[in-house]
Amino acid sequence: MIVDDHPVVHDGVAAQLQRSPDMTVVGHAGTGAEAVTVCAAQHPDIVLLDLRLPDCLAADIVPEVHRVSPDSRVLLFTAFPEHAAVAPTLAAGACGILVKHAGATTIREAIRSVARTGVFRTGTPTASTPAVTAREYDVLRLVAAGHTNLEISSELNLSINTVKTYLRTVMHKLAARNRVQLIANARAQGLL
Template identity: 45%
Template sequence: MADGSTGRTVRVLVVDDHPVVCDGVSTLIRRAEDVSVVGSARTAREGVDLAGALRPDVVLLDLRLPDLPGAQTVPLLRAAAPDARVVLFTAFEDRNALSAALAAGAHGCLLKDVTDTDLVAQLRLAAAGRRVLDPRLNGSAPAQLQARLFGLSLSRREYDVIRSAATGRTNPEIAEELGLTRNTVKTYLQTAMHKLGARNRVEAIRRAQQEQLL
């Protein structure tokens, strides 16, 4: 479906140390019959335990938790509930923490001031396997971004591959998203790593973040 609906109830787990956030999410999606909050957790470790027990479709994860940072929590959540989509849910535009969590395998990021319609639509898209990212979190303005790419000799396609890799997508997933072959994605990734002076994709993502490309 065009709206990303999965045709069944999207089960959401909220991991946030502020109880009002879970209540707020429940309130925002109360009118959607196909999306519901099935649980909430105050800490990363509690969230991992609940994710394993509840097997939600989407985990809304606060970028800042008292026990573990987002970059460490994301892999634990994905291991506990491999089919769940982990979406960062934050009020802070902390690019370092955000990039680290995306590089660790998060499937996107939303800001906490989303409206009810936006949140429901994004949760549906996430559950359907789509990348979700609040447009306000995108990189620099087009002209500035183009200037940075030119300075690094990066092509737009190489940048697109690195940006997708930063969301935790595998090469086959990037190929599907960008309409490329797997070998072409591999080639773009290798050339991008070379131009960024990186030995692997994690270093490439970090270097791209340092260059304010992500």
């Protein structure tokens, strides 16, 4: 299944995959919500997932895909391998990252690798800013939604001190001195 909001990407990848007798495109989606619906109906072996969709980031969709289709493996597909949202997406359960400028052979090899081993590894560089962990990302999103430390503690079932530690760490990673700057910097890096 291909999840990308650009029809030219979906059509191009689908055309390349049709040339392989061992691969069939069972569906596509242009938003995260559509992706979850199609995955629930089709249960694809592999989901090629764009990093940024109109309604959410890939990190939000990976757990939902696994909830509705537990055996589906998600391969992150992006033109921005150094994007700050890559690490949270991998931490959420994506099997690897494939850059969009990859050739047809590489795309097919990546899909076969994920189907065979459950992972796809490349020498793709990581983000220039320190990676935000999945739990730091959870705290960041709740801060952006206006929650207090006490509310975040309750929502994530963490102690208040643990929430403060995650918040302090993510603020350091995103070079923020306060919550307002944290949210602005996270948005600038595409995390929110």
